[in-house]
Amino acid sequence: xxxxxxxxxxxxxxxxxxxxxxxxxxxxxxSDGKALVADVARRVExxxxxxxxxxxxxxxxxxxxRDAVVPLEKERFLVSFIESAIVKAIDSYLDALGEEKxxxxxVRRWNAYKAVVASQKVNAFVFGFDxxxxxxxxxKEGVPLASCSSVAYxxxxxxxxxxxxxxxxxxxxxxxxMIRCRLTLSQIVGELETEHRAELAKALFGGxxxx
Numbered sequence: 001x002x003x004x005x006x007x008x009x010x011x012x013x014x015x016x017x018x019x020x021x022x023x024x025x026x027x028x029x030x031s032d033g034k035a036l037v038a039d040v041a042r043r044v045e046x047x048x049x050x051x052x053x054x055x056x057x058x059x060x061x062x063x064x065x066r067d068a069v070v071p072l073e074k075e076r077f078l079v080s081f082i083e084s085a086i087v088k089a090i091d092s093y094l095d096a097l098g099e100e101k102x103x104x105x106x107v108r109r110w111n112a113y114k115a116v117v118a119s120q121k122v123n124a125f126v127f128g129f130d131x132x133x134x135x136x137x138x139x140k141e142g143v144p145l146a147s148c149s150s151v152a153y154x155x156x157x158x159x160x161x162x163x164x165x166x167x168x169x170x171x172x173x174x175x176x177x178m179i180r181c182r183l184t185l186s187q188i189v190g191e192l193e194t195e196h197r198a199e200l201a202k203a204l205f206g207g208x209x210x211x
Contacts, residue, residue, distance in 0.1 A: 090192065094185065099168075100133065102168060105188065106169050106183045106185060110141050110181070114142075116181075117174060117179055120179070121144045121175055122145060122174055122175070123145075123149075123173050124149070125151040125156060126148065126151065127150065127152065127170075128167050128168030129168050134148065153167045156169070157171060158186055158187075159186055159187075160186060161186045169184025170183040170184065
């Protein structure tokens with residue numbers, strides 16, 4: 001009987017000791033867990049601060065780039081708008097002239113080339129205009145023609161201008177094919193844009209877009 005009681009006491013001691021060890025393990029685990037959570041929280045906060053600073057820097061850089069680009073984009077848009085308006089106004093003027101006067105306008109460009117061509121004869125390639133009317137105007141201007149024929153615009157070699165609806169002109173080529181002269185409306189409009197843009201813009205907009 002005494003031995004049985006001794007066994008029961010031993011069992012209780014073992015149970016009590018085991019419970020205390022378990023409590024210590026759980027307490028330590030709880031403490032370690034809290035420390036881990038706190039450490040993770042600190043790391044997350046540090047990472048958040050670093051990323052916030054990084055994103056702020058990127059945002060400021062983007063803002064600076066955008067602020068630099070916007071005035072350039074605005075300037076490009078304004079230039080494009082003015083050029084488009086100038087071409088539209090010239091196109092309307094050419095339409096009002098009628099074909100006969102447009103031919104005369106193109107043929108007058110011969111004066112810029114005749115000293116270079118000298119006494120050589122030229123072949124005339126007409127596009128957009130009536131070929132016989134263009135030939136008559138060239139002869140009246142004193143152009144030394146060897147021949148005059150029509151040519152498709154796509155084969156003329158003329159340079160297109162956005163917004164100009166009149167794809168008309170005459171290409172003069174010396175018989176040895178060494179000299180080509182453009183008597184075209186696009187050439188005339190292009191020179192007007194280059195040499196008199198400011199005057200044309202002022203006439204159209206009354207100086208509203210002056211810097």
